Amino acid sequence: MLIASFLLAPLFSYAEVSKPNIIFIMSDDQGYGDVSAFNPNSKINTPAIDRLAKEGMMFTDAHSASAVCTPTRYGVLTGRYPWRTRLQKGVLGARTSKLPDGSISVGDEPLIDGKTLTVAQFLKGQGYDTAITGKWHLGFKYILPKDTAIDKSRGKYYDAVPVGTKIVGGPIERGFDKYWGFHHARQMGTWIEQDEVTYNLENTDEMLNRITVKAVDYVSDPARKAAPFFLYVPFSAPHSPVVPSKNWIGKSGINKYADFVMETNNSVERILHALDKAKLSDNTIVIFTTDNGTSPSARIEQLIAAGHHPTADLRGTKADIWEGGHRVPYIVRWPGHVKAGSTYDKPVVHNSLFATSADILNVDLPNNAAVDSFSILPALKGSEEETHPIAIHASVLGHFAVRVGDWKLATCKGSCGWSKGGDKNTPMQLYNMKTDRAETTNLFNEKPDIVAQLKQQLEQAVYNGYTVDGKTGSNDVPVTIYKKSKVKSKKISH
Template sequence: MKFVLPRPAIFFLALISISTPFTLAETAKPNIVFIMADDLGPGWVDFDGSDPKINTPNLQRLAKTGVVFTRAYAAATVCSPTRAACITGMSPAQIGLTTHIPGKAGNERRAPKGGPRDADSLKHLPLDLPSYARELKKLHYVTGFIGKWHLAGEGSIATKDGVVNSDWHPEHYGFESNIGGCAYGQPKSWFSPFKNATIENGAKGEYLTNHLGDAAASFIQANHEQPFHLTLWPYSVHTPIKGPKDLVKKNGGNNYLAMLESLDNAVGKVIAALEKTNTLENTMIVFYSDNGGHKPTQWLADKKGSLLEGGVRVPMVVSWPGVTKGGTTCDVPVTSMDFFPTFVHAAGGSTTEITQLEGLDLKPLLQGAEKLDRDALFWHYPHNRPDVKYYMGSTILQGDWKLYVGHGVKADALFNLKDDPMEKNNLLKKHPELAGQLRGKLNGWLTKVSAKMPKPAQAQPRKK
């Protein structure tokens, strides 16, 4: 199969490869590759003890050379806010983008009878917020984006090509090239023609994940002589669940397993390109997911959209030769905002003047530290999503204790995750003092970040 980059990307890659001078100190900087799957929950990759039918050997290879994070969290229960948090280092609540950007304009979830309505949420990522890509670009990195963006306006499903406003595409947030990033939250087509204005079509019927994997390999090959950063966010394994025909057949007709294997093959293409260009030993590779899975995890409660663990816990591994000790695990809770300072500090930059940041540098954990200087993690999802058990609410996680505040939609709850990983036993009445302390910290954080709260229930019209 022959892969062809879009003409603007070819011109750009050729230009930067011949015109940008780099010092020896700069070439020693680590390359950074950030791969984020879509809707992939724990239990669906080889490195976290998954079903033996799952075939993800390339992710398993990363685990053998890196650190698996057993308590990795997404900043939100759905995709757009997590993606915004990764780019900016700010929580969705601070950004004001707290739910997925709707593919259909005005797609607000219906409030339960007598219950609060959705809070307002932004429909695109503001251009004036921090971006790790901009910071890396300042540090003389070549920056590229490939895959799903979903931060560029509502109503994408009504477009012919996924473009609502191109001013909100990745190239305006510090990425020097963009393949695939537009307003789409899911692909219009998994097979070429892709009906996406930011992707040049491949051969008829070519599978999108394969196409994006080839684009990632081409980016690495074109830029390996200077420090580079690649954000590769495949659309997989989002619905509609459709895998490439050869892998569907290989997996006994199972489209989901085929999609997982195709995703892993894309990771393999990245690794192969790094090996071919002799850059693997100087590259940090992060694999992560944007929220819990739409396929449930056996040992976690609920799924995507929920503030229980199944909605926010995600698979994560980081491989960084010379820094990570292969085959190790870390049980310290980490989250989406941590990638910004981790990437910028690894590149030799500083974040001291970016006061909005809520994340922490993960390098100490990658080197074997047993904790971070962080008291708690917070979530805020002021939206209705009644297809899961615990949706509208705010939560705080401190150690093994997790408090859920339901904003009048669901009853408040206190869980001990060590004793009750499935979050079945509400200990609120048994530990009122602890619950009060956690509630105070949660309210303090909501105030600090100026979180938008649910709107009051609409008054019901009187019957005549």
């Protein structure tokens, strides 16, 4: 009832300027060094994304809440850390069950439960049209009619759900007016519109273009001038399968992943062009980011051999607790409000989208909404003060890192993810991110007081159920802070 009554509240009257449109673009498995504005030595040019950096603000110490896909998306849309949910490691999969009427349910329960307010629901309540085109990967169920099945004969990434199949628990039920896209990389043969499968792709290299076309069409629709809009564009690329379309193969001169990054940049260019053509750029906030670091499926050794380092000077890759796993490019362009060519170098987290949107509209959120979302509006206005008193990250295995100021404590040994190596001589790792962002010198033994302080702050943040002062919250399940470590396992009740 709380969400329903909140959505029915009177629309906020923004007297000084009209409510800005918001476009949130997030590429998939594109590393910090895969955007040339963030990596001066990049061998992959990304001119459209670089244009956003020149016309807006670069956040050079921005992070996803997780080093993998599903949990990052949860944090973006809810402003809540994903490890407060049942998903304690990895990503969502799929389960199959037979229903009483003979139909088949395939999928997983939505990770965003019906009680958790999303940024889309909030903005919809403020008069926004809300749309998503792209990858969801937050759980829903296909309800297949009796005697039908998913076609799995076409290969690992080509699962084709029968056209006409309905979905339950998807984006339309989580605050979006419009949905075009697919669920996750193992079902890229399936295209969904609203709550129904409408098309089976012949080739997965169609997907990025289909997502982009829908984004361009949405922005170009004259209806966009009738009301403010929130458009969420989670690309399929350059995640595996690494399938640049025919016209982009070979463009980079490096490998198919680099080609795919270039094609992803082109998708950004097409959306920006549509905004310009529709004369909507001046009143539209455009945010570009990525969901986590570069995946090994990019053939990182080939990239490095060509002189391109996909994580720039950061250590680790997708899935890791090291910076290469979760430090991501983040750019905000808002003409007339954000200084062009500016930079903010303090830590921020994807979760900030929700609180920032509310702050821009000058609307107070319920105390139990966006409990881990700090507004970055002060930074956008030019403040150099920290917006995030604490930031928490998680690896694919669910190991934590806590960041306070310049200090980062990882609660495990090594990468805590997929990469090999690292200091195995201490139960945890402590790094000074101001002087050692490449995480080469573990100060765990030298700085016991800082270790103790960071542990206490992490434990309190988990125990409280929120990190933003004034909020109320609880964890959905008991959360284990110290996993597979010499430190005694610690459970936090919900």
